[in-house]
Amino acid sequence: MRYLPDAKQMKTADSFTINELKIPSLELMERAARACVNHIKDWKINLNKICVLCGSGNNGGDGFAIARMFAWEGYDVTAVLVGNRDHCTPETAHQIEQLKNTGAQFKEQFEQEAFESEPYTLIIDAIFGVGLCREVGGRYAQIIECVNQSDAVRMSVDIPSGICATTGNVLGTAVRADYTVTIQETKVGLVLDPGRSYAGICVSEDIGIVSLPLERDEETACTLEGSDYAALLPKRNADSNKGTYGKLLMITGSKGMSGAAYLGSLAAYRTGTGLVQIYTAKENRVILQSQIPEAIITTYEKYDVNELHRLIDWADVVAIGSGLGTKKTARKILKETLAYTKKPCVIDADGLNILSEHMDYLCGADCEHFIFTPHMKEFERISGLKIAEVKKDRIAALRTFVKEYDVTCVLKDSRTTIAKPRERVAVNLSGCAAMAKAGSGDVLAGIIASYLAQGLSEWEAALLGVYIHGRAGEIIEKEQGAYSLLARELAQKAGTAMTIQEEN
Ligand SMILES: NC(=O)C1=CN([C@@H]2O[C@H](COP(=O)(O)OP(=O)(O)OC[C@H]3O[C@@H](n4cnc5c(N)ncnc54)[C@H](OP(=O)(O)O)[C@@H]3O)[C@@H](O)[C@H]2O)[C@@H](O)CC1
Ligand SMILES: Nc1ncnc2c1ncn2[C@@H]1O[C@H](COP(=O)(O)OP(=O)(O)O)[C@@H](O)[C@H]1O
Ligand SMILES: [K+]
Numbered sequence: 001m002r003y004l005p006d007a008k009q010m011k012t013a014d015s016f017t018i019n020e021l022k023i024p025s026l027e028l029m030e031r032a033a034r035a036c037v038n039h040i041k042d043w044k045i046n047l048n049k050i051c052v053l054c055g056s057g058n059n060g061g062d063g064f065a066i067a068r069m070f071a072w073e074g075y076d077v078t079a080v081l082v083g084n085r086d087h088c089t090p091e092t093a094h095q096i097e098q099l100k101n102t103g104a105q106f107k108e109q110f111e112q113e114a115f116e117s118e119p120y121t122l123i124i125d126a127i128f129g130v131g132l133c134r135e136v137g138g139r140y141a142q143i144i145e146c147v148n149q150s151d152a153v154r155m156s157v158d159i160p161s162g163i164c165a166t167t168g169n170v171l172g173t174a175v176r177a178d179y180t181v182t183i184q185e186t187k188v189g190l191v192l193d194p195g196r197s198y199a200g201i202c203v204s205e206d207i208g209i210v211s212l213p214l215e216r217d218e219e220t221a222c223t224l225e226g227s228d229y230a231a232l233l234p235k236r237n238a239d240s241n242k243g244t245y246g247k248l249l250m251i252t253g254s255k256g257m258s259g260a261a262y263l264g265s266l267a268a269y270r271t272g273t274g275l276v277q278i279y280t281a282k283e284n285r286v287i288l289q290s291q292i293p294e295a296i297i298t299t300y301e302k303y304d305v306n307e308l309h310r311l312i313d314w315a316d317v318v319a320i321g322s323g324l325g326t327k328k329t330a331r332k333i334l335k336e337t338l339a340y341t342k343k344p345c346v347i348d349a350d351g352l353n354i355l356s357e358h359m360d361y362l363c364g365a366d367c368e369h370f371i372f373t374p375h376m377k378e379f380e381r382i383s384g385l386k387i388a389e390v391k392k393d394r395i396a397a398l399r400t401f402v403k404e405y406d407v408t409c410v411l412k413d414s415r416t417t418i419a420k421p422r423e424r425v426a427v428n429l430s431g432c433a434a435m436a437k438a439g440s441g442d443v444l445a446g447i448i449a450s451y452l453a454q455g456l457s458e459w460e461a462a463l464l465g466v467y468i469h470g471r472a473g474e475i476i477e478k479e480q481g482a483y484s485l486l487a488r489e490l491a492q493k494a495g496t497a498m499t500i501q502e503e504n
Pocket of ligand 3: 159161
């Protein structure tokens with residue numbers, strides 16, 4: 001597991017290391033700068049003419065130290081203070097002093113004409129780091145625009161200036177970096193979009209800042225690593241039969257929407273479930289029987305409460321909502337399912353759309369065992385927060401939502417975030433744009449339900465499901481390119497994605 005701290009959490013870890021472990025701030029700065037220099041050299045960037053743009057905070061201090069190191073080695077380097085000299089931190093003021101007699105050029109002010117006339121091959125952005133605390137405007141915005149218009153390679157120290165380390169949002173404007181060296185832990189704003197795309201190739205470098213404060217703070221987000229996911233994989237025993245791997249009831253599909261039922265059940269079988277029963281509208285029987293003969297098909301024309309209870313009693317796990325529609329029968333089925341089931345239950349798509357108008361269905365329900373899988377629009381509906389509002393700080397919005405309803409929630413997006421009360425918010429790092437196709441979400445609901453059926457907890461199933469879904473997308477993108485993925489291929493490849501994981 002890796003921590004993904006926000007700005008405040010990272011600053012707390014910095015201060016703890018400096019104040020409690022007595023590692024001087026300047027020593028950490030020296031290590032940070034050295035790490036940046038080493039990475040820049042590894043990347044084989046053209047170093048003919050280097051410009052380092054430094055703010056007055058400690059991010060600027062890192063920048064001046066980098067300039068000094070390159071100057072010592074004889075490179076042509078210019079360091080520009082883009083901040084106010086009177087506002088320099090003691091460390092940054094010290095670094096400016098250290099720059100004297102190294103051969104580096106020092107400019108106390110940014111001059112646009114001079115900057116644009118120089119044939120810089122590398123611009124190092126050390127304007128703002130985790131201390132960015134408001135919209136970038138005025139002079140700073142102009143400087144960042146100049147940087148983005150330059151033909152030089154752009155490398156950011158810690159985080160592209162203008163990106164919020166806590167939310168990944170652009171605060172006014174931001175440097176579009178080709179490379180970023182982030183100090184110690186990857187900030188959560190570097191993995192959430194748009195911060196992720198502004199950072200370019202991003203590496204983190206351990207400089208000895210301790211993680212204890214991050215561990216202590218339950219609000220520090222995290223991401224899992226390959227070995228963590230491998231440990232979650234359901235075991236396949238020699239002495240087993242289909243009953244060993246769970247009975248999954250999928251209440252999915254409606255008239256003209258058989259695809260959702262097909263995709264979810266295919267994904268569940270492909271990822272290991274022993275037995276899948278689909279409960280769907282009667283019009284889907286023939287098509288589903290021919291598309292997926294491995295599934296048991298039970299159909300309804302009208303709502304029959306006894307039949308629904310019998311099916312839920314049969315199942316170990318329920319998944320409801322994909323392609324269900326929002327008509328009267330669908331509403332009745334959802335209401336009764338949520339009231340009756342004590343089994344783990346994935347609620348997706350139309351299940352969430354119906355619920356958004358009837359949040360009272362959750363009263364008295366076994367919410368602790370529910371996993372919601374909304375995309376942004378569905379989350380807007382169930383949370384009552386506009387998408388723009390959610391995007392301002394999606395982790396905070398998600399955390400508040402799961403606390404209120406006591407559910408596990410998988411907020412799907414280009415970067416999917418997963419939350420549950422009393423757990424750290426997790427950000428999934430697998431997946432790719434090839435997956436932005438209709439039906440991808442139905443597949444995810446099937447995979448998560450499949451892991452529940454095989455005995456994983458709600459939290460484990462959500463984490464592993466989202467990861468494997470993304471890995472399957474990556475495998476397809478590698479084989480077929482970024483355009484041709486079909487949701488059914490995602491379902492088919494999900495099992496392969498699990499095998500690869502086992503080998504890691
Ligand atoms: N020893 C350590 O602790 C280590 C720290 N390290 C490095 O330090 C970085 C954090 O340093 P930091 O905390 O000094 O903040 P930083 O990002 O430089 O910016 C603060 C300055 O920006 C200004 N400012 C903010 N927003 C603004 C805006 N919109 N528009 C204009 N100005 C704005 C703000 O001004 P003020 O609000 O005071 O007016 C202040 O002057 C971290 O990312 C890492 O690179 C590493 O070397 C490891 C060891
Ligand atoms: N650009 C992207 N990068 C990574 N994953 C993506 C991207 N676009 C979509 N996805 C994933 O694909 C799935 C789409 O789900 P959803 O919007 O519910 O699809 P549908 O309703 O058509 O089944 C989600 O799991 C989402 O995370
Ligand atoms: K920066």
